[in-house]
Amino acid sequence: MTRPVPGLVLDRRRFLRLSTLGAGAVGLGALGFGTAACSSGTSGEQAAAADLDYILPTDPEVAAAEAARPSSGATASFALAASAGAVDLGGRIVNTWTYGGAAVAPELRLSKGDRVRVSVDNGLPQETTLHWHGIRIRNDMDGAAPVTQPPIDADGGRFEYDFIAPDPGTHWYHSHSGLQADRGLFGAMIVEDPNDATGADADAVLVLDDWIDGLGTTPDAVLAALNPQISGHGHGGHGGSSAPMTHSGDEMTAAQQLVSQGHGDSVPLGGMTQHIAYPLHLVNGRPPNDPAVIEAPAGQRLRLRVINAAAETPYRFAVAGHELTVVAVDGFDVRPATADTVIVGMAQRVDMLVTVRSGAWPVVAKVEGREGYASTVLRSHDAVPMPNPDVGGRIPELDGRLLLESELRPAEAVMLDEREADRDYRIELIQAGDRYVWGMAGPDAGKLVMKPGERVRITMVNSSTMWHPMHTHGHTFAVPAYGGLRRDTVNVLPGTELAIEFDADNPGEWMFHCHNAYHFEAGMTANLRYIR
Numbered sequence: 015m016t017r018p019v020p021g022l023v024l025d026r027r028r029f030l031r032l033s034t035l036g037a038g039a040v041g042l043g044a045l046g047f048g049t050a051a052c053s054s055g056t057s058g059e060q061a062a063a064a065d066l067d068y069i070l071p072t073d074p075e076v077a078a079a080e081a082a083r084p085s086s087g088a089t090a091s092f093a094l095a096a097s098a099g100a101v102d103l104g105g106r107i108v109n110t111w112t113y114g115g116a117a118v119a120p121e122l123r124l125s126k127g128d129r130v131r132v133s134v135d136n137g138l139p140q141e142t143t144l145h146w147h148g149i150r151i152r153n154d155m156d157g158a159a160p161v162t163q164p165p166i167d168a169d170g171g172r173f174e175y176d177f178i179a180p181d182p183g184t185h186w187y188h189s190h191s192g193l194q195a196d197r198g199l200f201g202a203m204i205v206e207d208p209n210d211a212t213g214a215d216a217d218a219v220l221v222l223d224d225w226i227d228g229l230g231t232t233p234d235a236v237l238a239a240l241n242p243q244i245s246g247h248g249h250g251g252h253g254g255s256s257a258p259m260t261h262s263g264d265e266m267t268a269a270q271q272l273v274s275q276g277h278g279d280s281v282p283l284g285g286m287t288q289h290i291a292y293p294l295h296l297v298n299g300r301p302p303n304d305p306a307v308i309e310a311p312a313g314q315r316l317r318l319r320v321i322n323a324a325a326e327t328p329y330r331f332a333v334a335g336h337e338l339t340v341v342a343v344d345g346f347d348v349r350p351a352t353a354d355t356v357i358v359g360m361a362q363r364v365d366m367l368v369t370v371r372s373g374a375w376p377v378v379a380k381v382e383g384r385e386g387y388a389s390t391v392l393r394s395h396d397a398v399p400m401p402n403p404d405v406g407g408r409i410p411e412l413d414g415r416l417l418l419e420s421e422l423r424p425a426e427a428v429m430l431d432e433r434e435a436d437r438d439y440r441i442e443l444i445q446a447g448d449r450y451v452w453g454m455a456g457p458d459a460g461k462l463v464m465k466p467g468e469r470v471r472i473t474m475v476n477s478s479t480m481w482h483p484m485h486t487h488g489h490t491f492a493v494p495a496y497g498g499l500r501r502d503t504v505n506v507l508p509g510t511e512l513a514i515e516f517d518a519d520n521p522g523e524w525m526f527h528c529h530n531a532y533h534f535e536a537g538m539t540a541n542l543r544y545i546r
Contacts, residue, residue, distance in 0.1 A: 066463065068523065069543075071154040071156075071163070072154060079520055080152040083127075084127050085178055086128050087127075088129070089130075090122070090123075090124035090125075094113045094114070094119065094132060095114065095137060096113055096137060097111070098110070098139070099115055101116065103300075103304075104302075105304070106301075109228045110198050110228050111198060111227075117296060118298055119198070124179060125182075125208060126206065127179070130175070130176070132175045133173075134166060134175065135171075136169070137169065138169075140194070141159070142166050142168075142171075142191045143166060144175060145190035147185060147502070148181070148490075149203070150520055151179075153521065153524065155175050156524065157190050161524075161525065162522070162523065181205060184219070184342065184345055185204070186203055186321050187203050193237060195323070195325065196227065196233035196325040197227045200223070202321055212342070215316065216314060216316055218316060220297055221323050222295070222322045222324060222329050223324050224296075224324040224327040224386075226290070235265040235268070237532060237536075238261060240273055240536070241536060272291050273289055278384035280328070283357070283383065284507035284508045286383075287383035295329075298390070308377065309393050310370045310392070312372040316367065316369075317365055317366070318333075318338075318366050319365050320366070328505075329379035330382045331357075331378070332355040332356075334377070334410075335371055338366040340352075340364060340366045341365050343364050346499075346501065347428055348425055348499070352417075355412050355415070356417050357419070359419075359505045360483045360529045361485055362501070362503050362505075368392075372397060373397045374391055374398070374400045377392050380407055380412050387407030428500050435469045435470060436464075436468035437469075437470045438471045438473075439471065440458055440475065441456050441458055441472065441473070441474055443474055443482050443484075444478055445479070452478070452536045454538060466519065466521050467517075469515060469518075470516055470542075472513065472526075474511060474512055480508055481508055482505070483529040484506055484527070484529070485502060485529045487524040488520045489519075489520055495512060495513065522544060524541065526539070526541065
């Protein structure tokens with residue numbers, strides 16, 4: 015079992031006290047862009063940072079915060095084994111990396127307040143970690159190497175994650191090492207709420223994903239095609255293997271073709287949406303020609319838990335013949351809102367109710383802004399199977415009433431209390447020229463610090479030409495511009511600014527990054543650091 019060692023902790027503490035630049039700024043500097051482009055830090059600021067007393071993942075404050083979480087007294091135990099192998103994608107046999115041999119990992123289901131114990135065996139040829147997305151987890155179990163743990167060794171390493179899951183809702187888990195999650199290393203994590211008030215009779219989990227691995231190329235070859243400047247640098251320093259990546263000529267040719275087909279474009283997302291023309295899109299690990307059908311009795315009030323596990327693709331989701339009632343996002347209840355279709359950004363989750371109608375109905379997640387779709391079928395028990403379940407991704411509801419993220423409002427029970435911010439930061443989301451290099455800029459970008467108990471406000475100014483789904487580890491936030499909507503991942507549109515607010519109630523060091531996997535690998539990440 016991989017465990018932190020004293021030397022690592024001491025080295026990390028020394029690094030933190032000497033560092034004044036966020037990870038995103040460091041990433042840009044390492045690629046030939048001077049640090050002045052990312053921070054206006056002066057020698058005086060460096061001296062001040064050196065005097066800060068950071069709370070580290072192994073410090074007592076982390077254990078104390080965990081001990082204070084309400085517990086159900088029950089334990090949910092699981093075992094996951096990461097390995098390489100062949101997967102059948104509707105007749106296409108691809109070699110990839112998975113937990114358990116399928117294109118989506120097993121669903122983990124537990125109850126609010128349960129203690130979660132998950133052993134992870136790493137049979138991959140690379141180091142790995144596992145991140146629990148959306149859970150206010152203890153810092154040393156967050157799975158963000160090298161910040162919160164050493165990576166799990168390749169070829170036989172093991173680590174046991176052990177934490178309380180205090181937050182009910184639709185969450186997910188995924189590798190946080192390089193681009194491993196753009197293979198099959200992700201799955202749903204459902205934390206049931208014993209006091210659920212949505213009125214759902216049952217639920218169905220739908221994990222959406224864009225797929226590229228084994229279809230002539232790999233995610234790492236695609237990253238190299240997007241920006242040859244960072245090829246050969248392993249996984250960008252974000253927890254992956256430090257060994258240089260090599261790609262065959264055929265893999266690079268295929269990757270270059272996928273990134274040469276132009277970008278997506280969407281009015282709701284403010285313009286440019288994607289750089290990669292993914293060849294396949296999946297629901298629960300299955301392509302449109304081989305769907306995992308959802309079956310339910312007619313008249314049932316069904317809760318659809320939709321998770322966008324894609325690396326680079328936003329989806330417009332709809333169910334033919336059905337109205338959607340959105341009841342939660344990212345695990346937080348919202349005031350019920352009806353629509354025909356919704357957009358789900360990468361890493362976001364949307365829970366919606368449908369009253370099942372008799373018949374067989376296409377369920378479609380259309381790529382927002384360009385061609386492509388994932389689909390499955392909702393079939394009532396009294397309906398006959400559809401002769402061809404693949405309807406080509408075209409249903410009228412996709413052009414119907416679109417419910418925007420900005421129109422959602424939180425349920426009263428999940429709203430943050432109103433209070434003044436103790437710390438008010440401002441960062442800029444940037445692209446370095448016309449190169450595929452992304453980062454965070456401004457005087458605050460490398461010094462996002464806080465003390466336990468403070469209210470923190472971060473205003474994100476998107477000066478780039480693309481939207482960014484921005485995610486905080488270890489914390490959930492309110493979006494004041496959206497009436498205090500609670501989330502852990504929010505879409506920041508190009509040419510706009512958007513603020514988030516959260517309470518500093520989970521000590522340690524946490525990542526704050528864009529959940530476009532390729533933007534993250536290319537530098538758009540920083541750290542949130544607690545100080546005494």
